[in-house]
Amino acid sequence: MRIGALTKLLEVANAPYDRLADLKKKKRIIGSTLADVPEELIYAAGLHPFLILGTNNPIRYSAALLPDNSCSLARSNLELVVGYQGDFFDGFILSQVCDTTQHLCDIWKRKFSDHYFENFLAPRQVARPSARDWYAQECRRLRKELGKYTGKEITDDDLWRSFRIYNENRALLRKLYDIKREVPALMTNREFFDLVKATFFMDKEEHNRLLREVLDWAEQQKGHLQGQEGYFKLIIAGIVVEPPNIYDLIDEVKGNIVGDNLCSASRYIYHDVPLEGDPAEALAERHVRKPHFSPINSDVERIYKDLLELYREKGAETIFYIHIKYCESQDYDLPDIKVRMRQEGIPLLELETEYQTTHLAQMKTRLQAFCESVLGRM
Numbered sequence: 001m002r003i004g005a006l007t008k009l010l011e012v013a014n015a016p017y018d019r020l021a022d023l024k025k026k027k028r029i030i031g032s033t034l035a036d037v038p039e040e041l042i043y044a045a046g047l048h049p050f051l052i053l054g055t056n057n058p059i060r061y062s063a064a065l066l067p068d069n070s071c072s073l074a075r076s077n078l079e080l081v082v083g084y085q086g087d088f089f090d091g092f093i094l095s096q097v098c099d100t101t102q103h104l105c106d107i108w109k110r111k112f113s114d115h116y117f118e119n120f121l122a123p124r125q126v127a128r129p130s131a132r133d134w135y136a137q138e139c140r141r142l143r144k145e146l147g148k149y150t151g152k153e154i155t156d157d158d159l160w161r162s163f164r165i166y167n168e169n170r171a172l173l174r175k176l177y178d179i180k181r182e183v184p185a186l187m188t189n190r191e192f193f194d195l196v197k198a199t200f201f202m203d204k205e206e207h208n209r210l211l212r213e214v215l216d217w218a219e220q221q222k223g224h225l226q227g228q229e230g231y232f233k234l235i236i237a238g239i240v241v242e243p244p245n246i247y248d249l250i251d252e253v254k255g256n257i258v259g260d261n262l263c264s265a266s267r268y269i270y271h272d273v274p275l276e277g278d279p280a281e282a283l284a285e286r287h288v289r290k291p292h293f294s295p296i297n298s299d300v301e302r303i304y305k306d307l308l309e310l311y312r313e314k315g316a317e318t319i320f321y322i323h324i325k326y327c328e329s330q331d332y333d334l335p336d337i338k339v340r341m342r343q344e345g346i347p348l349l350e351l352e353t354e355y356q357t358t359h360l361a362q363m364k365t366r367l368q369a370f371c372e373s374v375l376g377r378m
């Protein structure tokens with residue numbers, strides 16, 4: 001039986017704009033896009049950071065603004081603000097991580113010329129000695145610009161408080177992930193990843209409060225539930241899992257997601273901001289320690305090395321790779337990943353997805369066939 005805190009988190013994850021209407025009355029809302037915008041700075045400025053994760057609703061406008069071969073994530077992000085929820089946001093901070101996001105930023109800025117707008121330029125080759133300095137400088141610049149926007153300087157105390165709240169949030173999510181991994185009957189994959197998704201939308205302190213309740217409940221429940229029997233362990237790789245019904249398909253075949261490298265999950269919740277030294281350097285330290293992400297990495301071989309490590313460390317049986325249609329970074333990575341996994345004898349299922357493909361019958365058939373023929377699960 002679900003507890004109230006869990007139900008509330010799932011509601012926010014699935015209908016954030018309806019559920020957070022009250023928040024909009026209290027704070028100005030700053031939308032950001034994946035990946036690596038330091039939300040802690042936005043929070044410290046007294047604004048509400050909201051991660052834009054696209055829409056599954058029909059595309060009506062963005063097809064006319066972006067080239068046909070732009071990725072489904074960029075297209076659906078732009079559609080969300082142009083076609084559906086533009087009024088929800090007071091400003092935007094957009095991250096440039098690839099050619100698509102570079103063009104997207106220009107179009108977005110022109111479309112919302114009356115809104116607060118910043119580009120955030122995270123270094124993409126994080127092993128370079130200059131990367132850490134670059135990221136810290138970007139954080140200092142953003143801190144100053146946010147201060148100008150609100151008319152109030154962001155103090156170091158504001159920042160340390162924000163870092164503590166965000167670190168607590170990540171720690172709570174990691175703890176819950178550990179329990180869910182060991183006791184998959186506690187909650188479905190869809191529930192767990194929705195619960196993570198809610199953190200991108202709602203007030204962090206509120207999310208922390210509800211998460212603490214869910215964790216207490218999970219600790220009480222875990223002893224009464226069966227362990228791993230009947231489930232198979234898998235790793236989910238990619239950037240985002242959309243539409244989220246893909247998690248439902250994995251739940252139906254009793255897959256237990258024991259690890260991931262998603263921007264919308266582990267890349268967000270792993271590694272805290274150190275609580276000492278210069279605040280901008282502390283944010284940069286976290287940035288360079290983050291797990292691999294297709295367009296931002298320290299070594300091209302990490303594309304598959306990190307995945308292999310995760311697969312072995314978690315004792316998984318297979319990897320499901322979620323490929324966003326027309327993602328240029330994933331298009332480059334995928335051939336290498338496939339070759340390496342084949343060499344290692346690791347079963348890998350590639351699932352190509354689009355935000356607007358919500359009828360998943362074909363994917364369901366492929367997934368079931370893979371589980372039967374490759375994993376031997378009937």
Ligand code: SF4
Nearest residue numbers: 071073098100327328
């Ligand atoms: S990294 Fe891929 S999914 Fe993300 S914006 Fe660029 S092309 Fe789209």
